[in-house]
Amino acid sequence: MFMENKASDGEQPRVGVYVCYCGMNIASKVDVEALRQFAEKLPNVVVSRTYKFMCSDPGQELIAQDIKEQKLNRIVVASCSPLLHDATFRKACAKAGLNPFYFTMANIREQVSWVTANSAAATKKAKALVAAAVARVAMHEALEKKRVPVHADVMVVGAGISGIHAALLLANAGKKVYLVEREPSIGGHMGQLDKTFPTLDCSACILTPKMSEVKNHPNITLWTLSDVQEVSGFSGNFKVKVKRNPRFVKLELCVACGQCVEACVFKEGRVPDEYNIGLSKHKPIYMPFPQATPASVLIDPNACLKLSRGKCASKCVEACDRAAIDFEQKVEYSEVEVGAIILATGYQLFDATKMPEYGYGKYPNVYTMIELERLVNAAGPTQGEIVMRDGRKPKRVGIIHCVGSRDKRHHPYCSGVCCMVSLKMAHLMRERIDAEVFNFYIDMRTTLKGYEEFYDRVLHDGVNFVRGRVAEVTDWAMTPGEEGKLVIRVEDTLIGVVRRIPVDMVVLATAMEAHDDADDVRRKFNISCSKEGWFLERHPKLAPVSTFSDGIFLAGVCQGPKDIPESVAQAGAAAAEALSLVDKGFVEIEPNSAWIDADTCSGCKTCIPLCPYHAISRDEQKKVAVVNEALCKGCGTCVGACPSGSAQQKLFTDQQLHQEIEGVLNYV
Amino acid sequence: MSNLSLPQAAAGNGGFEPRIVAFFCNWCTYTASDLAGISRMTYAPNTRVIRVMCSGRIEPQLILAALRKGADGVLIGGCHPGDCHYQVGNYKCLRRFKLLKRYFEQMGIEPERVRLEWIAASEGDKVQKVTNEMVEQVRKLGPLNLAEAPKPHHQAAACAVAAEGAVS
Amino acid sequence: MRYLYYPGCSLKGTGKAYDESLVAVFDKLGMDAKELPGWNCCGATAYMSVDETKAFALAARNLALAEQENGSDPIHLIAPCAACYLVLNKVQKYMAEYGHLREVIANSLKAVGLNYHGTVKVRHPLDVFVNDIGLDKIKAAVSHPLKGLKVASYYGCQVVRPYAEFDDQYNPQTMDQLMNALGADAVDWPLKTRCCGGTLTGTVEEAGLRMSYILLKEASKRGANIMATACPLCQFNLECYQGKMRGTFGDSIDLPVAFFTQIMGRAFGLEAKRIGLQRLFVPVKAAPAMA
Structure with missing residues (x-):
C-alpha cells in the first residue's frame, strides 16, 4: 500500500x-x-x-x-x-x-x-x-x-610536540592560534627525553627551537597553567572557556634570571620536581627546567609560605629588581571563539606500582624508563651521572619491556614505542657506563624506517636479549652471587629454561596510557574514547585525525600510542584538516533540524523543556511551539515526544521512518 | 475450539527465525555497528537496523509500529549515559522505554521483546553480543503475531478472562 | 554481618590447632560464627583433579546448606583452610560464568532437595579480621603485646591466587598488618606466596622438601623468629619436616611455624591449650612473647 x-x-x-x-x-x-x-x-x-x-x-x-x-x-x-x-x-x-x-x-x-x-x-x-x-x-x-560562516581562529589543546607542531603550522599559515597547556611550560614528554631513536639526536636540541618559535610567533597566544573548562557551539563556531591559573609571577616582566629562586627563604628544594619525575626537588619558587617556555619562574602556592600561610619574609620579592612577583594574581577565565579545535593532550605513563611483582617503589634500584631518561640527561638530577638511589653505579642493568602493555590484566594493546626506547637505553648504558645490559622482551617490534637497523646495531653492541615475560623482580638470593642484587626471574622461551638473572638496576619500560581524566576531557569536547581511553578517530583509515564531532581534530598520542615522527606527522594532518575547515570561510550544516506544524500543534509545551539547546519557544500569539532553526542541532528528541505528531525532523520524519520500518519487514 | 492456537513456545521454535528491528543512534551505536563490520565480527543476521540521529528520537509509536508490522522484537541502541551527542537524548529514550515496558506487560506482550542497550562507538563487540543475545531471547519467546488477539499477561487479567469464558 | 564457620576436613585432623585457635579467637572477639551444620568435603585438590564436576557439586552443597541459614542478610561463610577457601570461591565464579555447569550443579542439588541461588559470600578469616572486625578492635583485644616477635607472614599459594578477593596477589599485606596490630613485627620478605611444596612433599619428597626449605631458610635469613601460616597443608609441610630437611640439606632449620590465629590467641592472652600450642612440633616457646 x-x-x-x-x-x-x-x-x-x-x-x-x-x-x-x-x-x-x-x-x-x-x-x-x-x-x-x-x-x-x-x-x-x-x-x-x-x-x-x-x-x-x-x-x-x-x-x-x-x-x-x-x-x-x-x-x-x-x-x-x-x-x-x-x-x-x-x-x-x-x-x-x-x-x-x-x-x-x-x-x-x-x-x-x-x-x-x-x-x-x-x-x-x-x-x-x-x-x-x-x-x-x-x-x-x-x-x-545551510551555510554558516566560520571563525578563522583555531585552538590547540596540549603543547607537547604534537600541539606545538600543529600550532606552528597553523600560525605560519596566517591563522590566529590559541595554544592551551596545563603545565607551566610547553614541551610535553619530549622535553624530558635525553636522546631520540633511532638517530640518537638530542631531544632538547631539536625541540627547543620549536618551543621558542611558539613563544615568539605573533599569531600564537600561549596560555600555560590553563585548562579548558567548557566548550559550546559547533564546527566553525566554537566558544571555549579557558581557566587560567595564576603563576604569581608577571610573565611579561620575568626574565628568568633566577635571583628570586636563589633568595627564597628555603635554602633547599622541598617539592618533588615533576620534570625530573621526583628524582630531585625544587623550591616553592622555581623554573620548571632550564629551557622552559615561557621562560619564567612560577610559584607553587601550596609550598610557598606567603601563599599558603600568609607569612614569609618574601625574600624573592626583594631579590627581583623587575618587580615581577605578584602574590595577588588570581584565577582568570578567558572566553574565545574558534572555528576548529585540535586536541593534542598526549598521554600518561602506566603506574609501575600496579605490578608489584616488579618491585617498583619497594626496591630503590627499580626505575621506570622515564626516570632513567632524566638520570642519563646532562640537565637531569645527577647532571647525567648514572648513580642509583643507593648511591652505587650499576654494572648490570635489566630492562623489562611491556610493563603494563600487552597484558590482559592492564592494557592489552602494544604501546608501540617501548621496544625502541628500550633499545636506545640499552645502547646508552653500554656507551656511557659500559654496563652489562639485559633486555627482556616478548617480541621485538622495530617496524619503521631505520628501526630494525638500530636493533641490529644494538645486538652487535653486546646487549643481551632474553625472550620472555619477566615473572618477578626479587631481592631473594639463592646463591652467594645473588646477594645484594635484584634477581630477575624469567622463563627464557628460546631455550626453554627458567632463569634467574642478578642485576644492579632494573628499568621498567612502562606503557603509554590515556590520561586518568581523558574521559572528562572527551566529554567536554563531545567526542568518544576507544575502550582503552584513547580518543576515537572518525574512521581508522580514512579519517584518522577527525572525530565524530565536526571541527574537532586529534594529534599525537591522545589518539593512541605513537612515537615522535608519527606524532609530528599526525599533527601536520590535524593542522591541514583544521585549516581546510577554517580557510573555507563557511560550514554547511546537515539539514536535519526539527520543525513544528503550526496547524496541528496544540501548544502543550511538552517539547520545550526537552530541547537541550533551548531551540524551541512558544509563540504566545499563535499559541504554538516554534523551533529556532539556527539553534536546533537535529537530535529529534522533541519529535519523539510530540503527542500530536506536529513536531517533525527533516530526513527523519515519522513518515520516512514508518516507511523504513515497513520496508525492512514487508518485502522479504 | 477449532481455532485453538497452540502456545507458540510449544509449537516448537526450531525453524523460527525472529525478525528484529533495531533503532540505532547515529553517533554511538550505529558507529559501533559499523565497527563490528570493519572488525569482521559475525553475528546473527536477524536484525534490521534503522538509523536515527539520537535515541531521543525514538518514540513508542515507532516501536509499536515495528511490532505491528511483523517484527518479533525491537532493539534500541543509544550512547552511554553522559555520552549523548545531544547531551541528554538518551535519558529521554530511557524514560519512554521504561514506561513502554510496563505498557507491554498490560498488553500481554512479553517485555523481553524490547531491549535498550547503551553501546559506545568503540564497542563493536557489544553490538555482536547484544544482537546474538536478543535473537536468542526472541527465538525462545517465539513469533509475535500481533494480528491475533493479544493474550492477557497479567495474572488478574487472565483470571478475569477465564471467568468471562466460564459465564458465556 | 552474619557468619558461619566452615572448618573443612584438615581443621578436624592435622590442622586441629587452627580450628581450636580460630574458634577461641572468634569467641574472644565476640563473633558469632557457629559451625555450618551438615558440612561435607569441599572437593579440593585430589577430587578436583579426578572429577571436576563432582567436586564442584560437593562444594556447592556446602554453599546451599549455608544459604538455608540466610536471614535478612546473606551469610558470610568463613573458610579458613586455603584449599577450601579457593574451591568454594571457584565454584561460585564458575557457576556465575558457565551456564551448563550451573545447570548440572542445580540438578545435582535438586536430587537431594537443595538449591543454591549464589547469595553466600565465601570469606577467609584474614579478610574478616582485618576488613570486618578491623585492626582497631583487634588492637583493643591485645592483652599481651608480642614484643620482639618477628613474624614472617606466609600466605601460601591459594589465599590470594588466582582470586585476589581481598589482598594483593603479589605482595599481600593483611596478615602483616594483623601481626603488627598484635605488637609483633612483620618481617618484609619476598616469598609470601611462593609454593610450600604442597602435595609434592608426599609424592616426590625431595622436591617438596626443597621448596619448604627455601621458604624457611629465607624467612630465617630475614630475621624471622616465627612463621605464621593460613593453611593447614603449608603448616604441616613447613613444620613437620624440619628434621628431615636437616638430614637432606645438612642445614639446621629450627623455626616455629604457627597458624596466624594461634599467634592472635597468644596476644589476646588465651590459654596455650585453648589455642593448640601444645600440638606444634617445633616449640614456639623459643620465640619471644610466645612462651
Whole structure:
C-alpha cells in the first residue's frame, strides 16, 4: 500500500537502485545479482543496476547518466555505511541536477556482508535494507544545506610536540592560534627525553627551537597553567572557556634570571620536581627546567609560605629588581571563539606500582624508563651521572619491556614505542657506563624506517636479549652471587629454561596510557574514547585525525600510542584538516533540524523543556511551539515526544521512518 | 475450539527465525555497528537496523509500529549515559522505554521483546553480543503475531478472562 | 554481618590447632560464627583433579546448606583452610560464568532437595579480621603485646591466587598488618606466596622438601623468629619436616611455624591449650612473647 502513494512533494517517484559489489567485499557474501533483480520489482523502481565500485567515478557517472536519461528523481545506493559515502553520492546526484537529499543509502557492507556468516541470510538481510531504502526515499524532500560562516581562529589543546607542531603550522599559515597547556611550560614528554631513536639526536636540541618559535610567533597566544573548562557551539563556531591559573609571577616582566629562586627563604628544594619525575626537588619558587617556555619562574602556592600561610619574609620579592612577583594574581577565565579545535593532550605513563611483582617503589634500584631518561640527561638530577638511589653505579642493568602493555590484566594493546626506547637505553648504558645490559622482551617490534637497523646495531653492541615475560623482580638470593642484587626471574622461551638473572638496576619500560581524566576531557569536547581511553578517530583509515564531532581534530598520542615522527606527522594532518575547515570561510550544516506544524500543534509545551539547546519557544500569539532553526542541532528528541505528531525532523520524519520500518519487514 | 492456537513456545521454535528491528543512534551505536563490520565480527543476521540521529528520537509509536508490522522484537541502541551527542537524548529514550515496558506487560506482550542497550562507538563487540543475545531471547519467546488477539499477561487479567469464558 | 564457620576436613585432623585457635579467637572477639551444620568435603585438590564436576557439586552443597541459614542478610561463610577457601570461591565464579555447569550443579542439588541461588559470600578469616572486625578492635583485644616477635607472614599459594578477593596477589599485606596490630613485627620478605611444596612433599619428597626449605631458610635469613601460616597443608609441610630437611640439606632449620590465629590467641592472652600450642612440633616457646 505504501509505495503507491505519491511522494511527499506530489511528484511520482522514479527510483534508481545501485547495488555495489565493492570488489568482493559485498559480492562474496551477498548475491548482488539477485539483489538487483529483487530491487527491480520494488514499487517505483525504474532502474536497478550493479557495479564493481559504485564510489568510483564510473560508478557515480552511472547514476548521473540515469538521472538524465531515465528521468530518475530518487536514488538508492546499496553499498557501504552512509557514515563513509553518503556525501560522495549526494554530490554525484547534485552534479546531475538532482537535489542531493533525494538520495539514501542501504548499508549492506558494514552491516551485512562483513558481519553475516551465511550467504543466503546475508542476501535476505540486504534485500530488506534495500526495500527499506526504496520505501523511505519516496518520502524524501528537496532540502538545502545551510551555510554558516566560520571563525578563522583555531585552538590547540596540549603543547607537547604534537600541539606545538600543529600550532606552528597553523600560525605560519596566517591563522590566529590559541595554544592551551596545563603545565607551566610547553614541551610535553619530549622535553624530558635525553636522546631520540633511532638517530640518537638530542631531544632538547631539536625541540627547543620549536618551543621558542611558539613563544615568539605573533599569531600564537600561549596560555600555560590553563585548562579548558567548557566548550559550546559547533564546527566553525566554537566558544571555549579557558581557566587560567595564576603563576604569581608577571610573565611579561620575568626574565628568568633566577635571583628570586636563589633568595627564597628555603635554602633547599622541598617539592618533588615533576620534570625530573621526583628524582630531585625544587623550591616553592622555581623554573620548571632550564629551557622552559615561557621562560619564567612560577610559584607553587601550596609550598610557598606567603601563599599558603600568609607569612614569609618574601625574600624573592626583594631579590627581583623587575618587580615581577605578584602574590595577588588570581584565577582568570578567558572566553574565545574558534572555528576548529585540535586536541593534542598526549598521554600518561602506566603506574609501575600496579605490578608489584616488579618491585617498583619497594626496591630503590627499580626505575621506570622515564626516570632513567632524566638520570642519563646532562640537565637531569645527577647532571647525567648514572648513580642509583643507593648511591652505587650499576654494572648490570635489566630492562623489562611491556610493563603494563600487552597484558590482559592492564592494557592489552602494544604501546608501540617501548621496544625502541628500550633499545636506545640499552645502547646508552653500554656507551656511557659500559654496563652489562639485559633486555627482556616478548617480541621485538622495530617496524619503521631505520628501526630494525638500530636493533641490529644494538645486538652487535653486546646487549643481551632474553625472550620472555619477566615473572618477578626479587631481592631473594639463592646463591652467594645473588646477594645484594635484584634477581630477575624469567622463563627464557628460546631455550626453554627458567632463569634467574642478578642485576644492579632494573628499568621498567612502562606503557603509554590515556590520561586518568581523558574521559572528562572527551566529554567536554563531545567526542568518544576507544575502550582503552584513547580518543576515537572518525574512521581508522580514512579519517584518522577527525572525530565524530565536526571541527574537532586529534594529534599525537591522545589518539593512541605513537612515537615522535608519527606524532609530528599526525599533527601536520590535524593542522591541514583544521585549516581546510577554517580557510573555507563557511560550514554547511546537515539539514536535519526539527520543525513544528503550526496547524496541528496544540501548544502543550511538552517539547520545550526537552530541547537541550533551548531551540524551541512558544509563540504566545499563535499559541504554538516554534523551533529556532539556527539553534536546533537535529537530535529529534522533541519529535519523539510530540503527542500530536506536529513536531517533525527533516530526513527523519515519522513518515520516512514508518516507511523504513515497513520496508525492512514487508518485502522479504 | 477449532481455532485453538497452540502456545507458540510449544509449537516448537526450531525453524523460527525472529525478525528484529533495531533503532540505532547515529553517533554511538550505529558507529559501533559499523565497527563490528570493519572488525569482521559475525553475528546473527536477524536484525534490521534503522538509523536515527539520537535515541531521543525514538518514540513508542515507532516501536509499536515495528511490532505491528511483523517484527518479533525491537532493539534500541543509544550512547552511554553522559555520552549523548545531544547531551541528554538518551535519558529521554530511557524514560519512554521504561514506561513502554510496563505498557507491554498490560498488553500481554512479553517485555523481553524490547531491549535498550547503551553501546559506545568503540564497542563493536557489544553490538555482536547484544544482537546474538536478543535473537536468542526472541527465538525462545517465539513469533509475535500481533494480528491475533493479544493474550492477557497479567495474572488478574487472565483470571478475569477465564471467568468471562466460564459465564458465556 | 552474619557468619558461619566452615572448618573443612584438615581443621578436624592435622590442622586441629587452627580450628581450636580460630574458634577461641572468634569467641574472644565476640563473633558469632557457629559451625555450618551438615558440612561435607569441599572437593579440593585430589577430587578436583579426578572429577571436576563432582567436586564442584560437593562444594556447592556446602554453599546451599549455608544459604538455608540466610536471614535478612546473606551469610558470610568463613573458610579458613586455603584449599577450601579457593574451591568454594571457584565454584561460585564458575557457576556465575558457565551456564551448563550451573545447570548440572542445580540438578545435582535438586536430587537431594537443595538449591543454591549464589547469595553466600565465601570469606577467609584474614579478610574478616582485618576488613570486618578491623585492626582497631583487634588492637583493643591485645592483652599481651608480642614484643620482639618477628613474624614472617606466609600466605601460601591459594589465599590470594588466582582470586585476589581481598589482598594483593603479589605482595599481600593483611596478615602483616594483623601481626603488627598484635605488637609483633612483620618481617618484609619476598616469598609470601611462593609454593610450600604442597602435595609434592608426599609424592616426590625431595622436591617438596626443597621448596619448604627455601621458604624457611629465607624467612630465617630475614630475621624471622616465627612463621605464621593460613593453611593447614603449608603448616604441616613447613613444620613437620624440619628434621628431615636437616638430614637432606645438612642445614639446621629450627623455626616455629604457627597458624596466624594461634599467634592472635597468644596476644589476646588465651590459654596455650585453648589455642593448640601444645600440638606444634617445633616449640614456639623459643620465640619471644610466645612462651
